[in-house]
Amino acid sequence: MKNNGKITNKLIIILIVVASIFAIYIKANAASTVGSASIGYTVNNNANIGDEITAKVNVNNVNVDSSNIGICGVGGNISFDSDYLEFISATGMSSPYAVSVNKNNNYKFAGIDFTLSNGFSSATDIITLKFKTLKTGSTTLSLANVLLNDCNNNKLSVTPVSKTITIGTPVIKDSNNYLSALSITGYTISPAFNKNTTSYSLTVPNNVSSVTLNATKESAKATLTGTGNKSLSVGANNISVVVTAENGNKRTYTITVTRQSAIQKSSDNSLKDLSVPGYTLSPVFNKDNLDYTLKVPNNATKIDVKAITNNEKSSVKIVGNTDLKVGNNVVTVEVTAEDGSKKTYKITVTREEEKKNEPVLDSDATLSKLNVGGYTLSPAFNKNKFSYSITVPSNVDNLTVQAIASSSKAKVTISGNSNLKPGMNYITVTVTAENGNKNTYTVNVTKKKASTSTSSNSGTKEEQKKSNENYLESLVIGNGEISPKFDKNMSNYEVTVPYESNKLDLTYTASDKAKVEVMGNKDFKVGETTPITIKVIAEDGSVRIYTLNVKRSPLKSNNDLSDIKVDGKKLDDNFDPDKLNYKLTVDGNTDSLDVEAITKNPNAKVEITGNKDLKEGNNVVMVRVTDENGFTKSYQIDVEKKSKKILGLTLGQFFALLSLLLLLLAIIIMLIILIKRKNKQKEDIQKISEGTKIEFKPEINIGSRNGTDDDTIYPNGNLYQDSKLSAEVPKQLSEPKKIIDDDSIIEADYKDKYDLYDDVVTKDELYDALEESLETNNSDKLKMLLKQEEVNRLKKEIKEKQEKLNKSSRYDTFDDDDF
CATH class of the missing domain: 2.60.40.2340 (Immunoglobulin-like)
Structure with a gap:
């Protein structure tokens, strides 16, 4: 450090001396002007904000006396706008020249040829400047107080040339180089x-x-x-x-x-086994898989890698397994085959950071008490239940919420308890544990509408019809593992996703007429927990919130499928392992599917559900692939099963047609019966017209004589009641059986009671008389009614016959007494 200080001091002293000599030199020769030159900048005219730009100060168009060698001295000031440019550095031309820039003296520069003999007479860069651009716009680089002298101490005429630089906003360029x-x-x-x-x-x-x-x-x-x-x-x-x-x-x-060479050498450059004693590689070793991961504690600074080649003539080179730093380290295992071909296996070793004695953070994110304005919650409060309901009068606009966390270290935030509107509102109470875990309690508040004189019950009935179902009926995560297993009544879950996933692939179905909003499903950070909120809003406005706490692992997944086959055929000719939803239609006779899932990872496990006992309509087949690290990927096949067909018709169409045919057959049978009855009536009329004796057939069968069952009524005999009589009477009233012998009824028994020509006998009268005869064992009344009915019929037939004879004028008329 001392030597560096001495060198720096020497350089400063030299530059000061150079500047002083040049100043004296210029001053001594200021009066003499010989020749000319221009001085300016070489710099890119355009730059972006934040760029580092290089500007070179150069001397051009040198015109000196032929007797002079060239320019030996330069000087002046560099001028720029510090709002646009920030000075970084300056470098002068090399020996035998010495050029310096003093930024503390208005960026004054000075330079001299120490030999005072060489100089330069052509275009020359004398100083290289570096600036950083600060803001957009146009700015100018210029030179002031410029002096140039030749090597004979003559001053040159100088033309300074400025330079304008346009600074723009940088254009973000595409960085994709894949x-x-x-x-x-x-x-x-x-x-x-x-x-x-x-x-x-x-x-x-x-x-x-x-x-x-x-x-x-x-x-x-x-x-x-x-x-x-x-x-x-x-x-x-x-x-x-x-x-x-x-x-x-x-x-x-x-x-x-x-x-390969003409003499065949082995090209086998694979490993038979790769291991690190004391640790477990992930995934399990496979000679065709080249990438692995491994975690080691902070005190491990090296690992022992065991690599066994598949061919004894192959060689192995291991690099990077020592001097492990905290964080990720890459260990390479290069295998060289006999023929020189190479294959490299890579192990990413993560050395953990040094653990400090940090306290274990509390994870309890539940409430011990929840009270909303004194109203009774439905259902009753339970810290493990997260959705409740209350109803408040129309004059309540705000509610006081008392929410006490189970842990004193947890934080509670409340929202939605003010400015209540008529209808459905919801209050959320979020509990955040010390370690970041979160639970959200939801209280659905129904505020009654204010009653008005013009209101009707129709609106209330309409509101009552709206569904309050606010559940997720199903939830599938295609690229992660949910815990515990989804239950629509549970609101909080933990989800782990592999490193390559920064959002969840969600598939869900909600209650009928409910709407779903998903928030926070993006930008997962490795090693951190990201809460995702799924809000289900029922038709009546009531809300249920599901929370997914997502952790992104530093490990990558290896759970892709290479293909799916159904009943031996490809599900999709262009199968994409990242496409998780497929559709398939089968005929109505298909009850099960043989699903084969082919994994890229031979160690992955596959679970297939929903491919048996297919019902008519939509069916869901799930294919779940789980790798060694526990990461799961779910593929969903929506199978539409058509209706079964008989003779080319669906079951519904077939039975509808069958019912129509049976109805048609019944109508035909009824028509045949009616036609036969009509023909029989015609035959009876024909017989009457021909004078055939008329037999009266009463419409009932009331019993038997002396136990016989010949369907004949014997007025003078004894009647025995049949056990089936009362049930069969209504039926038998409509179908007469046998005639009654006129002589067997004595006129005196009924003459005073009945008028044989005026009374009309009804079935009700006959039925009552029959019941009376059974109860009293006296059939006189019944006999009279039967005789009267017979006379009425004969009367009608005689009238019809008389009318017919009158028309033919073949017989004289006669009255009833004559008959």
């Missing part, structure tokens, strides 16, 4: 292309002297170099593609192509 595809025609590189992997390998036979390298850039604004035909020499050939982003950032992808 490839979207990389291949060699006719061959497969190893490992499979991934835009984040920059090193690949390939072995070709000895007779292959060249290959064609193909690459596609991910951004249209980037530039690409290195593709095309590449010649190969025997052994390892590194061929590279360079992607340059718009902002100038470069990324190089290299494929090591090993051309």
Whole structure:
């Protein structure tokens, strides 16, 4: 440090001496002017705010006497606007010249040729200046008080030239320097292309002297170099593609192509095993997987890496396993095959920070008490229940909320308890534990509407019809593991996602007519907990809040699928492992599906649900892939099962058609019966017209004589009541059975009671008479009614016959007495 101070002091002294000599030199020769020159700047006219720019002070157009050698002395002041430019440094031209800039003296510069003999007579840069741009606009670099002298102490005429610089706002340029595809025609590189992997390998036979390298850039604004035909020499050939982003950032992808020698050597550059004693690699070792992770405690500064080659003629080189620093360290295991081809395995070792004796933070984020304005909560308060309801009168605008945390170290925030509006309101009580855990309690407050004289009950009924269902019926996280298992009645969950996920892939269904709002689902930070709020709003405005506390792991997942097959066929010909939702339609006879999920990671586990007992309509088949670190990815297949068909018809259509045919058949049968009855009536009328004896057939069967069952009524016999009589009477009234012998009824029994020509006998009268005869064991009344009914019918038939005879004039008329 002392030596550096001495050197600095010497330089300062030398520059002071130079400046003094030059000042005396110029002053002594100020009166003499010979020749001319111009002095100005070389600098880029355009810059962006925050740029560092370089401006060179140069002397041009030198015109001196031929007897003079050139310019030996320079001096003047650098002039600039400090609002636009910030001076950084100045560097003078090299020996034998000495040039200095004194920023403390109005940026005065002075320079001299110590030999006083050489000088310069052509365009020369004498000072290099560096500035930083401070704000947008135009500013000018200029020179003042400029003096130039030749080596004979003559003063030159000087023309200073200023320079204008325009400072603009920097344009943010695209930084994407990734490839979207990389291949060699006719061959497969190893490992499979991934835009984040920059090193690949390939072995070709000895007779292959060249290959064609193909690459596609991910951004249209980037530039690409290195593709095309590449010649190969025997052994390892590194061929590279360079992607340059718009902002100038470069990324190089290299494929090591090993051309085998004429004498075949092994190209096996893989490992049989890779381990670190005392630790566990993640994921489990697989010779085709090149990237692994490992955590070690703070006191571990090195690790012992065991690498066993798959071929005994291969060699291994391990780098980076010592002097581990806190944080991430990369250990490489390079395997060189017998033919010279190489493969590199990488272990990212995370050394933990030194743990301090920090106290364990309280994680309790529950309430021990919740009171809202003295109203009774529904359901009753329980610290593990997070949704409640109350109803308040129309004159209540604000509510006092008493919320006491279970832990004295937790914080409670309340919102929504003021300025209540008619209808549905909700109050949220958020409890934040000492360690950051959060729980949100929701109180749905229904404020009654003020009654008015013009109001009707229709509005109230309409409100009562609105649904208060505010549940999530299902919740699936495609790129993370939820704990505990989702239950619509539970409001708080923990979710862990892998490093590559900075948001959740959510699939959910809500109650009918409910709306869903998701907040906070973005920008997860590694190692930190990010709360996501899912608000479900029912049709009536009531609210339920679900909280997902998301932790982003420093570990990457390895749970992608390479394909899904259903009943032996590809689900999608263009299967994308990052596409998590698919649709499939099956016929109505399909009751189950054979689903095969093919993983990229051989150690990943697959669980398939929902592919059995398919119902008609929509079915959901879930394919869950879990890697060694416990990270889960869920693929969902929506299966639409069509209705079953019979004779080309759905079940509904088939049964509708069958019902129609049966109805048609019933109508045909009824028509046949009606036609037969109509024909029978015609036959009876024909018989009457021909003088056939009319037999009266009463409409009831009231019993039997002496136990016989010949369906004939014997008025002089004994009646025995059948057990089925009372049930069959209404039916038998409509269908007469046998005639009654006129002589068996003695006229004296009924002549005084009934008028055989005036009374009309009804079925009700016959039914009552029948009941009476059964109860009293006396059938006189029934006999009279039957006789009267017979006479009424005969009377009608005689009248019809008389009318017919009158029309034919074949017989004289006669009255009833004559008959």
